[in-house]
Amino acid sequence: MRVMLVRDTTDDVRDRRAFVAVPPIGDLEQHGPHLPLVADTVIACTTAREVAGPPR
Numbered sequence: 001m002r003v004m005l006v007r008d009t010t011d012d013v014r015d016r017r018a019f020v021a022v023p024p025i026g027d028l029e030q031h032g033p034h035l036p037l038v039a040d041t042v043i044a045c046t047t048a049r050e051v052a053g054p055p056r
Helices: 010-016 037-053
Strands: none
Touching: none
8 A cells, every 4th residue: 555645756756657636635623522634635635545556
């Protein structure tokens, strides 16, 4: 499983030779005491990873 884009280096991204970018975009907001502030970002990253498919 790939890690989130924020951990990739320039070389990691270049070596994948991707043709399409699927940027994960999520809010940083409070959802109450039971969820982390990054809940929307985690959902966006997971969705983008699934849409992008397996790395080639």
